[in-house]
Amino acid sequence: MDRALFPEGLERCSFGKFALWLLFITVFLLYGLYAMIVIFAKGIVVTGLDNYFGFGLWITVDLAIIALGAGAFFTGFLRYLLKIDQLANIINLAVIVGFICYSGAMLVLCMDIGQPIRCWFGYWHPNVHSMLTEVIFCITCYCIVLVIEYVPIILEQKQLYRIPFIHHLAHNMHLNMALFAGIGAFLSTFHQGSLGGMYGVLAGRPYAFREGFFIWPWTFFLFVLSAVGCGPIFTVLIATLMEKLTGRKLVDYKTKALMGKIAGTMLTVYIFFKLIDTWAWAHDYLPTTGLTFDQMFYGVIYGKWLMFTEIILCGLVPAIMLITPSIRNNPKMLYTAGILDCIGICLNRYLFTVQTIAIPLLPFDKWQTYAPNWAEWATTGLIVAYGFLVLSLSYRYLPIFPQERAMNK
Amino acid sequence: MSGHAFKEFKINWGMVIDLDKCTGCGACMTACQVENNIAPMVDASNKMRTLSWMLVFELSNGKPAPEAEVAYLPRPCMQCGHPACVPVCPVVATDKNEEGGIVSQIYPRCIGCRYCMAACPYHARYFNWEDPIFPKGMEKALSPDTSTRPRGVVEKCNFCHTRLMHAKDKARQDGGDPEALAEGAYIPACVEVCPTGAITFGDLKNPEHKVHQLSKSKNAFRLLEKLGLKPQVYYMSNREWVRKLGDNYAAGGKPGAEKKHS
């Protein structure tokens, strides 16, 4: 039925099957949209957030998907600026995943703020000292860059590409892609860092506060490193997931392993500094606040196992796995390492977001706990479903994977 | 705070709260709620959603009966000298830029991102989870001094700032200097109603004001002094266990001693 729209020379599943799949996604989309409408109508009182937990699942999701979406800028940087041509096999997917992550993050932010009508105040009345201002500006700008990077992929759609104007436009945009990749890399580095900086500057929150270099606390750099340490491998995981779902080969393993190597290298550098940072924090900084390492943790929900899981099991372990060629070249091991890596980074974002504010600092105060409620989960599901939708449509109608035709002969 | 310099002011409005005089009766919280137009909440026992600019904590010495003791600790906004909340605000809805050092919070500017709440270790900032709903008729008893806030914005104690503006107008009317108010010309509502006079208010920098000397007394301390936020609210108590609850001492040290970091 929609065969004429398929990418040149590629097979796709029947329209009926595709429609069923879309229906499945739509269920989540609609539930999420319902939650979003409720949130806009009644305010975020309907969420599980409260006086102690002003930040919760949404901010965690924001930070996590922005980190995971880092594959776009870093792959773009390596592909266009460092000219690692092999990455051309996966760059389109990296861009799309990046676009989904960033646009999704902006939607979540709009829900998260109490007065969405005033969201533009961030641009019109910026506080130049706030890390969040930097985040707002960079995310918006980078999202625009991602749109610019995504557009040529759309324009390459078989039917559109026949129109000479669009053909030329796409071609010209491609030619200048290095420029956008450069801008993207610059913007991304800053806001990935600023997201870390957001926590590092919290002088009143010893779990997150860090000393730093010039105006940037150490978390600024750690967040950049951790993002590039997981973004590329996340793109690989998405590609692999798509292969499993569609039953077609999309990206050759060599490219995946290369992405794994890139992520692994960055993750190793990150974990190295993270270990030093954590040690210095616990040993040098915490005592100056009169707090002990043990006081940073509570029960199971905010227990030490979280930090152990984050740094060792989902940090050090995948880092070693990814930089060891023999392990990396085993697909199962690569994917396992990739999943651990992504979990570790998400956990890191969660801990910085939630554990930071769960710790009672006033000696007469108590620990409070936070659990997201349906409204937060539903809207998070909305973002995931939105991602699947964009990815499904892109896969079905756009020529994303240059190797697909050759590999599925 | 790295890279963010804060202004010094000639006047530092501040409090010294004598914890040995606070009975925890709650008159300050009530007066605060009235002065600042906080709508009553049907379930005020859900402390995770209430708005209490002034909150009286109950402190315990942690000893078993019959040695147990309590103390009450009123917690307004600390109006920190180095506020953690101000530099994080993305839209300059909160600032410490007025003579007197009161940290402002401007509701029409606030977008409700709650970053300032995450930054404040004193939990002095509150988010309006819902629109202010007063039972029918009670809106006729609103105070003219504080604008009502819609849902979705953050608010906090501002030392009843409008009272400062009124005091200045009164000084101008009487031919005085609005920038050199006499002690007592301006006091927040909680200070005014307190039946035991537990809260002393004035300019911490002015030797003629009682708070100046009191803040330097050996029993005076500030909450979480070691974090270096330099609150303009001091507490004092003759009881060591009370003083000790003002900060964390896990790594040793005596109450009252300030330990700095950058």
Next chain:
Amino acid sequence: MEEKKQCKGCWGALPFVIGFVAAVIAGWVLYPDLIYSKKTQPVNFSHKVHAEQGMVCADCHTFRDDGSYAGIPTNEKCNECHSDVVGTNPAEKVYVDKYGKTGKDVPWLIYQYQPDNVIFSHKAHESLECTSCHPDMAKNDVPPTYYQNKLSGYSKQTMRMWQCERCHAENGVSNACHVCHK
């Protein structure tokens, strides 16, 4: 080939241009009119008539003992002279019958309306001429039409934050948030 394409391009751009121009006209001409509702004062008050009697602003717009500003006078003040009709102006009769005698305060429309979150001290600005901020009402015979923004409810004539800030900046007065907001 080249020419043909260009020409086609010209034709193709026409709807775009029409749309563009129409939007610009609508946006600049119709829109500003559309967003305001026009209102007239409940009483056709003439400042001029009063000024001609030798009255000055401060006769009615007074400061109270606590330094606060009374703003627009209440019926009590008006009734000092107009407890009954004293002149021939029909507007006076409207006031006396509809408000002065019924005890209902006149719902004057305030051109310089400021929202609740603004605190303004007339006392602090006493050294300035009234006309630095307000229109020179002394010569005004018919109250100007009141334009109210349909969405925000603000008076079109009111002073905006940037105007306050500019004057403060020029005069070296603090522009701290709390100076003007409550």
Next chain:
Amino acid sequence: MGLDRRGFVKFVVGGVAGTLFTPVIWKGMDDAAKWSQNWGWIPRLPKGERKAVPALSKLCKSGCAVKVQTVGGAPFAALGNPDNPMSKGGVCPICAGSVQLMYSPARVAGPLKKVGEGKYSPIKWEEAEAMLVEKLTPLKGQDGKIAAISGDETGTANEVLSALLAGLGNASGYCAMPGEMLTATRGVKLMGGAGQPGFDIEGADFVLMIGADALDSWGASVANQKAFAASHPTGEAATARFVYAGPALNNTSGVCDQFVAVPPTATGVFALALANALISVGATCSAPDFADYKALAAKCTPEVFEKATGLKAEVLKDLAGKIKAAKAPLVIPGASFGQGSGALDFVAGASLNVLLGRVGQKGGMTLLPAAPKALSAAADRAEAKDAGSFMAQVATGKAAPAALIVYEANPAYALPQAGDMTKALGNIAFKVAFATYMDETASLADLVLPAPHPYERFDDAMNPYGVAKPTYLAGKPVLAKPVVDAKDPVDVLLAAAGKLGLSLGFETYADVIKAKAKAVGADMDTLTGGAAWTGEPKGGSLSLGAAALAKAPAPKADDKAVALAPLSKLACGTTELACPPADLLTIRDTELKGKDLFVQMNAATAKKLGVAEGNKIKLTGGSGEVKALVHVNEGVAAGTVAMLMGFGHSAWDQYTKGKGDNIFKILTVSDEAGTGMKVWAGSTVTVAKI
């Protein structure tokens, strides 16, 4: 030129592009933001001239002298009155939120007539007043047929009520809600004196409060707190020591130098054991019954003390030493919740003042002369019947009134064994409630007559309990007209009296107060202007009350039951008033969580009862049961469970209705040996986990 689809799309794109060059989007965004800053459904602030109007707020028991802040004539806040000695600028938590109470959703908006179980229909005042007269007319002259319960301890309205009843031949029907004043006056009588006792906290250098929560809910609390503050100048050495001996750490003990955890069942033993300790360090006095007293006290040995209180005897010795060393010690006896303790507990505590020679001294216990009356036909305040005893008689049929007038009281809620009281009220054919709020009693009444809020009426306060000197306050309305269709109850009663053929000599309450002020020797205008009149206490000596104390029974040991200590916290409301909306925030989440009230006990008691933090338990006592959650609080005395009163309302509004449980349901009323009084402080309960 036809417009095809492509052309239309271009037109729209052009339109959108063009719009970007107009102010539509930018101005629209700006206006939308301004709209969000001034949402129409958010209330606007009032404007106008501001004034501070002196007034008397009688929402708390003792009454607060306040200055009501008004803007454009509308009240919005109540602050203290620095010129009034009862306030000195301070205000209690209830009165701090008093203005908002004018608009309480629980307010009775107009006269109501009962038309069915729990159903009321609004009626006109003429009809309501006619109904009142019609119901009372046939009962005129039949003693015992008309009764009145007053919840006001200090107002001259009581004289009107009493004189009205007397005039209708029902002098014996005048009852007062229980409180410290009634108990203490009886106690003084047992000690051979007369009059209401006073306590000069201001002049004392050592204040021992036995049960009395003097710095929060007992007596003239704001004046007490100001006296405490004066002796504790911030930053300087305190000039007086305060010790609280009571069942649990409360607001008073939060600032005391010492807290002695005395179970509510052991108050009398504590006082006598202390007397024993004092005598053993040389305390003596010239009271005629000293020898008897000494012998009585000697029975309260340290061992008896230890057994009854669970404390070590050293505490006693140490305390006796400190009291002995003080120049002006003062002992304030009372119940932790301001009522229910017998006259004997009062005598035991007050006798310490006699023993120490502190009666009539500066900083000691004083005796107030009887206040002059405005209505000569009225009975003395102290002659009022105790409403609890009276209702108990109604329950058993010993008293059978056909009409009951309830004035500013809530007997259906605030009498011990509240369940029985509600039933007893059902035995009375016609009940009229003068009520500002639709409370539990109003909800049972046949006729509800809305009373004005304190800022809408004249009222006065003569000798609020606890004051050291005769003190008189009066207030006039802040608002010219009540915000609801309310009428002053006294005006209504005076008019009704007229129609019943009885002239009481006054037409309005304002006239009554004017006469009262004149009788006292004060100027009405000065009083309503915010000043207080004070006189001098009368002299006179007291005995140690040994004869009465000798009749006190030895405390019973009951292993199954634990002592129940009701706690009173002013901010949670009073027996007449549910927690005001503006005070809800002050209730801690260890006191009330959602709809569950907490019962507090120390870890040892919890262990003994086999319960733990957060357990839901049932407490059974009196004639009812109460459900609550356990909160372990080490500040509760041994073998005692403490619980806040003021919760468990079945009427009122969304802020209080159905929250927590009513402790009055499980208080057990018993007869006090030798005095004929009903007591319920020191009740015991059994606890079961559910």
